[in-house]
Amino acid sequence: GSWNLIADDAFKAEYDTYLKQLGFNRITRGVACSLIGRTTEITRQSDGGRELYVKGVNPKGTWERTLTASGYPDFETHSERKAGRDYKHMRRSILTADSESVHAEAWWEKLGTRHRSWLRGAKKYGGGDFESIRYLEEGSGGNVLVCESSFHPRDETKKKAEVTWRYQRDTVSTGVVS
Secondary structure (H helix, E strand, O other), rough: EEEEEEOOHHHHHHHHHHHHHHHHHHHHHHHHHHHHHOOOEEEEHHHHHHEEEEEEEEOOOEEEEEEEOOOOOOOOHOOOOOOOOOOOOOEEEOOHHHHHHHEEEEEEEEOOOOEEEEEEEOHHHHHHEEEEEEEOOOOOOOOOEEEEEEEEEOOOOOEEEEEEEEEEEEEHHHHHOO
């Protein structure tokens, strides 16, 4: 689907804090927060939900990536592991929004309703790993996509940076109403 960021004042304050924790200065954060409302995403699933394509567009540029869910789907629903099943998550090299090569792994949780991904081995921001959890907001009729994003710094003395992105389904450009 196509999605437009819900960039209200509460989100902009949270985003400013996130950028500050990543080490951005006040001027850069101010510019970023003033332009962030022009962010959109396009998401598409393929291969029975194994592949999740995400294209993020904002004034800084475009970031396209395909995350491949691997390991046995939805670990939480199976109390016993069965022989012959793949329980490991596959790692693929992809580029971050900053064009940095990292190792990505992804899987579905909660009966296939939450997509978790990790981008491991980032060197920017002092080094660390990015984690994202994507799902449709309960009670939104499938019209609000949530992405809980965290940066886990390698330096354990630094605080984890977190921001929750919320996107409204774009029914105007797609003509899709759900």
